[in-house]
Amino acid sequence: xxxxxxxxxxxxxxxxxxxxxxxxxxxxxxxxxxxxxxxxxxxxxxxxxxxxxxxxxxxxxxxxxxxxxxxxxxxxxxxxxxxxxxxxxxxxxxxxxxxxxxxxxxxxxxxxxxxxxxxxxxxxxxxxxxxxxxxxxxxxxxxxxxxxxxxxxxxxxxxxxxxxxxxxxxxxxxxxxxxxxxxxxxxxxxxxxxxxxxxxxxx
Numbered sequence: 001x002x003x004x005x006x007x008x009x010x011x012x013x014x015x016x017x018x019x020x021x022x023x024x025x026x027x028x029x030x031x032x033x034x035x036x037x038x039x040x041x042x043x044x045x046x047x048x049x050x051x052x053x054x055x056x057x058x059x060x061x062x063x064x065x066x067x068x069x070x071x072x073x074x075x076x077x078x079x080x081x082x083x084x085x086x087x088x089x090x091x092x093x094x095x096x097x098x099x100x101x102x103x104x105x106x107x108x109x110x111x112x113x114x115x116x117x118x119x120x121x122x123x124x125x126x127x128x129x130x131x132x133x134x135x136x137x138x139x140x141x142x143x144x145x146x147x148x149x150x151x152x153x154x155x156x157x158x159x160x161x162x163x164x165x166x167x168x169x170x171x172x173x174x175x176x177x178x179x180x181x182x183x184x185x186x187x188x189x190x191x192x193x194x195x196x197x198x199x200x201x202x203x
Contacts, residue, residue, distance in 0.1 A: 002198060010090065010198045011041065011044065011045075013090040014085060014086065014087050014088065014089055014090050015030075015048070015087075016090075016096075016097050017085065017096070017097050017098075017099060017100035017101075017161065018030060018083075018085055018100065019048070019051060019097075020098055020100065020101060021052075021100060021104070022051045022052045026101075026104075027053075028052035028053065029052065029078070029079065030045075030048070030052050030054045030055070031054075031055045031077045031078060032054060032057065033057050033058075033059050033070040033071075033074050034056065034058065035058070036058070041087075042056055055077045057073050057074055057077060058073070059073045060072070060073045067086075068174075069173075071084065071173045071176070072173050075169060075173075078166075078169060079166070081107055081108075081163060081165055081166060081169075082163070082166065082169040082172060083100055083104060083161060083162065083163045083164075084161060084162040084163075084164075084172060085100070085161050086160075086161075088198045088199035089161070089195060089196070089198075090195070090196045090198065091161065091194070092193055092194040093192040093193030093194060094193070096115075096192045096193070099161070099190050099192055102190055103115050103162075103163040103188075106163070107163050107164055107165050109188075110141075110186070111164065111165050111168050111186075111187075112162070112168065112183060112184060112187035112188070113162075113163045113164075113187050113188040113189070114131065114142060114159040114161070114162050114184060114188070114189050114190070115161040115163075115190050115195075116158060116159045116160065116189045116190065116192070116195070117158060117160065117194050118156060119155075119156065119157055119158050120156060122153070124158070125149065125152035125155050126149060126152050127197070128148065128158035129146075129147050129158055129159045129175065129184075130149045130152055130157075131144070131145050131155060131156070131157040131158060131159055131184065131189065132144040132145070132155050132156060132157075133156055133157045133189045139188060140188065140189040140190070140191060141186060141187065141188060141189060142185055142186065142187045142189055144182075144185055145159075145175075145185055145187075146182055147176050147178065147182070157189065157191070159184070160195035162175055162184070164183075168183065171183040
């Protein structure tokens with residue numbers, strides 16, 4: 001809810017790509033996972049009520065804590081291709097707003113896709129969903145992926161949004177989980193100029 005400009009919060013900026021999906025004519029259901037102390041977020045999201053359907057879900061403790069538990073809480077409410085959009089992550093660049101739509105189109109072929117930014121700084125990669133991205137046949141794909149790696153030396157990018165087919169969506173918690181192989185290996189990578197994590201302490 002941090003204010004970036006008059007009437008514009010980090011949450012609003014993170015939802016710009018979702019707004020673009022709705023403007024493209026797609027039927028969008030936004031599943032919002034929240035805790036009881038986040039009711040101000042629910043009130044703030046009322047401004048989007050005429051743009052897309054919203055479903056609010058309390059994070060179910062039986063699904064586990066953390067982001068992977070939040071994803072598990074949301075999955076029963078999803079239908080069709082699923083996009084993971086985090087409220088503290090903002091993508092930037094000339095084509096950033098349309099990238100989520102592009103990512104959803106890519107899952108029809110590849111199953112998984114990510115909106116990502118190039119990054120070589122090891123400290124940044126240790127705090128993010130790190131990717132090893134390489135070009136093959138004119139397409140950028142993810143060779144390896146892990147969340148917050150202890151050794152980031154083999155990674156050159158990180159993701160800001162993830163898209164996946166309905167049939168593979170049950171594996172979405174593994175993208176941010178520990179001790180499991182990331183399903184992002186083989187995903188198509190769509191690169192943007194920058195990604196800012198507003199929940200990461202400044203150095």
